[in-house]
Amino acid sequence: MPINEKEIAVLYYLVAARLCISVCNSSHSRKINSANKYAFVSENQAWALLQQWLRINPIAAENSFRSAIGLPVEIPQSVDSLIKARHKVISPILALSYSRPIHMTKAAFQYMYDACGNTYLDAYNNIPHVGHSHPQVVAAAQGQIAKLNTNTRYLYDLLTEYAERLLARFPDSLNKVYFVNSGSAASDLAIRLARAHTGFKNLMVIEHGYHGNTQMGVDISDYKFGAKAGPGQKDHILKAAIPDTYRGKYNADNAGKMYAREAIEQVKHSDSPVAAFISEPILGCAGQVPLAQGYLKEIYPAIRKQGGVCISDEVQTGFGRLGEYFWGYEAQAVVPDIIILGKPMGNGHPLGAVITTTEIAESFGKGVEFFSSFGGNPVSCAIGLAVLAVIEAENLPENTRLVGEFYKAQFINLQNEFPCIGDVRGTGLFIGVEIVKNNDSLEPDSVLANLIKNELRNRHILISTDGPFDSVLKTKPPLCFTKANAQQVTDQIYGILKKLN
Numbered sequence: 001m002p003i004n005e006k007e008i009a010v011l012y013y014l015v016a017a018r019l020c021i022s023v024c025n026s027s028h029s030r031k032i033n034s035a036n037k038y039a040f041v042s043e044n045q046a047w048a049l050l051q052q053w054l055r056i057n058p059i060a061a062e063n064s065f066r067s068a069i070g071l072p073v074e075i076p077q078s079v080d081s082l083i084k085a086r087h088k089v090i091s092p093i094l095a096l097s098y099s100r101p102i103h104m105t106k107a108a109f110q111y112m113y114d115a116c117g118n119t120y121l122d123a124y125n126n127i128p129h130v131g132h133s134h135p136q137v138v139a140a141a142q143g144q145i146a147k148l149n150t151n152t153r154y155l156y157d158l159l160t161e162y163a164e165r166l167l168a169r170f171p172d173s174l175n176k177v178y179f180v181n182s183g184s185a186a187s188d189l190a191i192r193l194a195r196a197h198t199g200f201k202n203l204m205v206i207e208h209g210y211h212g213n214t215q216m217g218v219d220i221s222d223y224k225f226g227a228k229a230g231p232g233q234k235d236h237i238l239k240a241a242i243p244d245t246y247r248g249k250y251n252a253d254n255a256g257k258m259y260a261r262e263a264i265e266q267v268k269h270s271d272s273p274v275a276a277f278i279s280e281p282i283l284g285c286a287g288q289v290p291l292a293q294g295y296l297k298e299i300y301p302a303i304r305k306q307g308g309v310c311i312s313d314e315v316q317t318g319f320g321r322l323g324e325y326f327w328g329y330e331a332q333a334v335v336p337d338i339i340i341l342g343k344p345m346g347n348g349h350p351l352g353a354v355i356t357t358t359e360i361a362e363s364f365g366k367g368v369e370f371f372s373s374f375g376g377n378p379v380s381c382a383i384g385l386a387v388l389a390v391i392e393a394e395n396l397p398e399n400t401r402l403v404g405e406f407y408k409a410q411f412i413n414l415q416n417e418f419p420c421i422g423d424v425r426g427t428g429l430f431i432g433v434e435i436v437k438n439n440d441s442l443e444p445d446s447v448l449a450n451l452i453k454n455e456l457r458n459r460h461i462l463i464s465t466d467g468p469f470d471s472v473l474k475t476k477p478p479l480c481f482t483k484a485n486a487q488q489v490t491d492q493i494y495g496i497l498k499k500l501n
């Protein structure tokens, strides 16, 4: 029976399915009769092959099967023609990554597959938190969308169930949740809550911080309002200096305290009290800059004393990304009054939330009804629950801690060899590597940072650059990233820098 084209198209997946059946059979056999070693003799090899299989782009596999039986291989559309078509209908204000943008077709766990048959190691995307297309999350979405998808004006079990499961991850004081569809919507709502509770308008933000794309998001994000083409700082916004121990003016042990005291002085001189102080625990768009130790411990009481509330934006740092800490604020030993969640929460499904206290929720409850058409719908809740379940079942925070420590150590090894690496910072799988002209001067080298990023892309590894000088390599991969993946990234950077020297 000659194999036909339709069979060729599914062969890659059938091989994977066969391997999955094999590991399930082995596991089951071991459970019912562990003495029968023959039943699971091939288990380790099957797992190894599955891992290997993931690294093969399904298009590359199909093309090699096709050419093996003399069929023509599929030629992808040119990237130039795709860009042209895109720009006819989508404004170029929506930027594309890399000098040579990539036409992605599929992704699985920490790998992404382009239309040419290449596999990319994803060392950058933090939204597919538990891994691209994680089967448990996909099944939850597919199962629920076929049953019921409606809004919070009806009673359905998943809303309460998800709210309970999520809130169980927070201290008792944080016991109310509002579901929305993005980090931006969550930031917007968080500010509304703070203003409703305090009656004040002024807001304190941190230099280079980013909280969202809505009008409110831009108003509170120096990354946007302070950018070259940005609209500028509004009168009711107070901007605190970024408590950065690398580039900042304080780099001693008491930097957190010193920066906080400066910010508190600003608050004292404000025309009216501050409704909210908002910060990310590690400022992502600023170039993965962690708040100096002790900063929040000093500033939170001062903000509360003058009648304001404290907001932690955990959109980037939450859900175990920092390994040791499930939420970023824990690293500073404080408890915020309001928390903003997004990105990783739905593993790519648009899901965001605001978490707060009973008291703040009661103040907000005195105003107009809050309603979000999609926020907290049953499909989103099913997905959110699946993400939490996978984080727990696969012990991802622990993997993040172990792989993150290894990854950071590899970067520090590079720093010891190459003077262009000025700083290596971050926690867990949220790391920033500052590229400088030489590490005595701290002069940022955005040209080299971008060269490394693009060269890595050519070597099929995805990372990004950011920061006020676009000189920081950012890496924040899905949490299923392995030590071998981490080694691959740093080996390739080593190769790139060695070639330049």
Ligand SMILES: Cc1ncc(COP(=O)(O)O)c(C=O)c1O
Binding pocket: 181, 182, 183, 184, 185, 187, 210, 211, 212, 213, 280, 284, 313, 315, 316, 342, 343
């Ligand atoms: C810290 C932080 N807050 C909020 C947002 C906004 O989230 P979204 O893009 O889902 O609106 C982002 C997005 O990058 C972010 O990094």
